[in-house]
Amino acid sequence: MRRKGSFQIWPLRIVITFMSAHLATGQIRYSIPEEMTVGSFVGDIGTDLGLDPKRLVSGKARVFTAGDSEYVGLDKEKGHLIVKQRIDREQLCGEVSICSTSFNVILENPMELHRVIVEILDINDNSPVFPRGEMQVEISEGSPPGARFSLEGAIDPDVGINTLQKYTLHPTDHFNLNLQSGTDGSKNVEMVLQTALDREKKTNHYLTLTAVDGGKPQRSGTIKIHILVLDVNDNLPVFSQSTYKTSVIENAAKGTLVTTVSATDADESSHNIQYYFEHPSATVKALFAISSESGEVRVTGDIDYEKYKQFKIKVTAKDHGGLTDSSVILIDVIDVNDNTPKINIMSFSGALPEDAGLGTVVAMINVQDLDSGDNGRVTCSIDRHLPFKIESSLTNEYNLVTDSTLDREHTQEYNITITAADGGSPSLSTKETLTLKISDVNDHAPQFEQQTYNVYVLENNSPSVSIISVKAEDADWGPNARVSYFIADGHLNGHPVTSYVSINSDSGVIYAVKSFDFEQLKSFKIQVKAQDGGSPPLSSNTTLNIFIQDQNDNAPQILYPVQTSSSVVAEMVPRSADVGYLVSKVVAVDVDSGQNAWLSYKLQKATDRALFEVGAQNGEIRTVRQVTDKDAVKHRLTVVVEDNGQPSRSATVIVNVAVADSFPEVISEFTNFNHDTTYSDNLTFYLILALAVVSVLFIFSLFAIISVKIYRWRQNRLFYKSAPNLPVIPYYPPVYADGTLQRVYNYEMCGTTDSRMSDIKFVRPYSQNTLVNMSRAGTVQREKKEQEDADLSFENLRTFWLFGSRSDRGRAAKTL
Ligand SMILES: *[C@@H]1O[C@H](CO)[C@@H](O)[C@H](O)[C@H]1NC(C)=O
Numbered sequence: 001m002r003r004k005g006s007f008q009i010w011p012l013r014i015v016i017t018f019m020s021a022h023l024a025t026g027q028i029r030y031s032i033p034e035e036m037t038v039g040s041f042v043g044d045i046g047t048d049l050g051l052d053p054k055r056l057v058s059g060k061a062r063v064f065t066a067g068d069s070e071y072v073g074l075d076k077e078k079g080h081l082i083v084k085q086r087i088d089r090e091q092l093c094g095e096v097s098i099c100s101t102s103f104n105v106i107l108e109n110p111m112e113l114h115r116v117i118v119e120i121l122d123i124n125d126n127s128p129v130f131p132r133g134e135m136q137v138e139i140s141e142g143s144p145p146g147a148r149f150s151l152e153g154a155i156d157p158d159v160g161i162n163t164l165q166k167y168t169l170h171p172t173d174h175f176n177l178n179l180q181s182g183t184d185g186s187k188n189v190e191m192v193l194q195t196a197l198d199r200e201k202k203t204n205h206y207l208t209l210t211a212v213d214g215g216k217p218q219r220s221g222t223i224k225i226h227i228l229v230l231d232v233n234d235n236l237p238v239f240s241q242s243t244y245k246t247s248v249i250e251n252a253a254k255g256t257l258v259t260t261v262s263a264t265d266a267d268e269s270s271h272n273i274q275y276y277f278e279h280p281s282a283t284v285k286a287l288f289a290i291s292s293e294s295g296e297v298r299v300t301g302d303i304d305y306e307k308y309k310q311f312k313i314k315v316t317a318k319d320h321g322g323l324t325d326s327s328v329i330l331i332d333v334i335d336v337n338d339n340t341p342k343i344n345i346m347s348f349s350g351a352l353p354e355d356a357g358l359g360t361v362v363a364m365i366n367v368q369d370l371d372s373g374d375n376g377r378v379t380c381s382i383d384r385h386l387p388f389k390i391e392s393s394l395t396n397e398y399n400l401v402t403d404s405t406l407d408r409e410h411t412q413e414y415n416i417t418i419t420a421a422d423g424g425s426p427s428l429s430t431k432e433t434l435t436l437k438i439s440d441v442n443d444h445a446p447q448f449e450q451q452t453y454n455v456y457v458l459e460n461n462s463p464s465v466s467i468i469s470v471k472a473e474d475a476d477w478g479p480n481a482r483v484s485y486f487i488a489d490g491h492l493n494g495h496p497v498t499s500y501v502s503i504n505s506d507s508g509v510i511y512a513v514k515s516f517d518f519e520q521l522k523s524f525k526i527q528v529k530a531q532d533g534g535s536p537p538l539s540s541n542t543t544l545n546i547f548i549q550d551q552n553d554n555a556p557q558i559l560y561p562v563q564t565s566s567s568v569v570a571e572m573v574p575r576s577a578d579v580g581y582l583v584s585k586v587v588a589v590d591v592d593s594g595q596n597a598w599l600s601y602k603l604q605k606a607t608d609r610a611l612f613e614v615g616a617q618n619g620e621i622r623t624v625r626q627v628t629d630k631d632a633v634k635h636r637l638t639v640v641v642e643d644n645g646q647p648s649r650s651a652t653v654i655v656n657v658a659v660a661d662s663f664p665e666v667i668s669e670f671t672n673f674n675h676d677t678t679y680s681d682n683l684t685f686y687l688i689l690a691l692a693v694v695s696v697l698f699i700f701s702l703f704a705i706i707s708v709k710i711y712r713w714r715q716n717r718l719f720y721k722s723a724p725n726l727p728v729i730p731y732y733p734p735v736y737a738d739g740t741l742q743r744v745y746n747y748e749m750c751g752t753t754d755s756r757m758s759d760i761k762f763v764r765p766y767s768q769n770t771l772v773n774m775s776r777a778g779t780v781q782r783e784k785k786e787q788e789d790a791d792l793s794f795e796n797l798r799t800f801w802l803f804g805s806r807s808d809r810g811r812a813a814k815t816l
Pocket residue numbers: 413414415435
């Protein structure tokens with residue numbers, strides 16, 4: 001701050017701040033004198049706008065001056081505005097008395113715009129100056145007192161009190177000064193003749209004209225006036241008008257006629273009158289010329305409305321005798337729309353997150369048009385299909401703001417073309433395109449291609465085999481779209497699911513961790529989660545239904561007839577049996593399922609193939625022809641049970657059949673079965689044992705027959721009448737022979753809990769266990785409970801066991 005004499009003008013400030021929802025905008029005004037040294041303090045903008053220095057630094061505060069040179073800069077650390085270059089008020093504003101320079105202070109994050117106006121105060125740094133040091137005036141000796149002679153004025157570019165205030169003339173024996181103030185504030189100075197001049201007395205007069213301004217200290221300038229007294233000349237030339245008003249359009253071609261001035265003189269013909277501009281300024285000399293003979297004023301340079309809006313030229317007509325008249329030509333310059341608007345992007349970030357709210361400022365724009373009036377009135381616009389709009393904030397300043405929601409997944413980039421058009425006719429316009437990138441926000445969760453996946457895995461798979469690959473897509477970008485996969489925690493049969501399957505978190509490939517067994521686990525369900533890399537991350541789930549598929553890894557199991565190494569069981573066929581007599585039934589199950597459990601029966605070997613056949617589907621052994629007396633008593637049939645798997649698995653069972661009418665016959669024959677075994681030497685013992693067994697059976701049978709007959713009195717028989725010696729099967733559908741139902745049957749067999757127990761149960765009648773129970777003669781309730789077993793025993797009376805080993809024999813004896 002320069003402190004010199006009266007220039008102790010502290011910066012004066014007026015702060016007007018108004019905030020809109022998204023953009024802080026303020027206006028602040030300072031006043032400083034011109035010609036301050038570079039670096040001088042202008043104003044404390046930090047304090048005045050309430051911005052602390054950190055905010056100025058983080059917001060990258062800067063000064064933006066549209067067009068002109070930057071006079072004021074910003075010291076971010078202190079928050080001070082300082083003079084950046086010499087400010088000469090006269091150069092900046094010329095004769096305009098209120099001179100100011102304006103600029104914006106812009107901050108980012110969030111955007112803030114503050115308008116600063118710095119008024120430049122005048123100091124008396126210019127003296128009044130005459131264009132020339134000396135001037136010559138020719139005056140006729142006959143000029144009457146009161147005759148006026150125009151003098152060249154001095155120029156002081158300062159304004160107000162600091163500009164030219166008055167003139168003084170010395171000596172004043174013949175002339176006085178007359179000061180005329182023009183309407184525009186200009187001062188014309190004239191000499192008025194007081195006493196007549198006499199050429200014969202004094203031909204040359206020398207005067208001094210002094211111009212002084214009103215500043216403190218006062219400054220002045222002088223000019224020497226040389227007056228040459230001429231001989232008598234009767235009449236003065238007179239201009240036809242005291243003021244010639246005319247206009248010229250800017251950019252008028254050189255040679256264009258602006259106006260013609262003319263003066264008449266009663267003494268002489270007008271062609272003797274000469275015209276010239278009186279003390280023209282350099283600008284006038286450059287732009288206009290007057291023809292001294294014709295008085296035509298023509299354009300000689302480029303007239304720019306933006307520099308000069310009006311010219312005032314003093315013109316003088318001088319006759320032969322040296323007498324003159326003065327007039328003024330006022331030339332108005334007419335504006336032409338010759339300047340296109342200029343767009344200055346004050347601030348533009350280039351990228352915007354897609355979740356930016358409505359009204360977020362994208363860019364701040366300043367427009368300039370040097371033309372005046374409508375030609376300089378600029379309007380800004382953008383394509384209205386874009387989700388942005390342009391709002392006017394201050395004069396010539398616009399904000400580009402968001403007008404609707406943005407979605408990067410829809411549009412990643414916008415080219416926003418800003419058009420600035422002026423109001424001229426025709427209108428001139430400029431375009432400026434901003435490319436705005438929309439940056440990603442994690443607003444999409446990964447999406448699995450399928451809501452559920454069904455996976456089929458063949459059992460006995462090798463562990464770590466990949467069973468499926470799941471995939472989730474995320475519409476976001478970069479880390480927000482990087483998907484990782486996880487298996488949701490959970491338990492399956494008491495074990496964590498991760499002990500069954502694992503997932504590659506990058507690829508989504510799911511692996512089996514172990515070998516599955518269909519017979520243990522038929523299917524299970526897992527949840528897979530896909531999560532993106534956003535912050536916070538988003539995720540979604542999918543369900544995997546994993547179905548283990550059966551393999552034919554189990555052979556059929558024979559449930560009946562029971563095979564033991566130590567005993568022989570035989571089916572008895574009476575010799576009277578008809579064709580189709582049901583001898584026995586092979587019952588088998590397969591723990592596999594489907595085709596793998598679809599069993600078929602085949603007679604593989606038989607003592608007499610012509611006598612027996614096996615139902616391929618039901619395993620029933622029937623006679624094929626009438627039994628004759630010639631048929632052997634004992635028959636040995638080998639039945640193969642085969643499942644339908646690929647490859648198929650099978651089991652074989654040996655069924656002993658006795659064709660006989662009496663037990664002794666059977667027993668004698670059947671001991672021969674084991675003829676070459678170690679038991680043959682114990683034949684006698686077996687016979688006795690068998691007789692004892694038969695006797696006991698007979699007693700129980702009698703008892704059983706009586707109770708059963710009573711029990712069955714009112715009940716229908718559930719079983720085939722033609723199969724009195726069949727084992728009782730809990731469920732035995734009539735269409736059993738149909739192959740398709742075989743499966744149902746098997747399912748029943750396997751599906752019931754502890755099915756094997758129930759299977760064994762119906763075999764029990766032949767075991768000593770039952771005999772024990774029967775012999776124990778328990779309570780009536782007990783007898784009732786055992787009713788069914790007893791019944792079965794009775795029904796199967798004709799099927800008997802022969803014990804082979806010594807231990808078995810012992811056990812049997814003990815039982816008996
Ligand atoms: C925007 O303009 C650039 C350069 O002209 C061009 O490469 C890009 O494709 C444009 N983008 C859109 C969305 O039109």
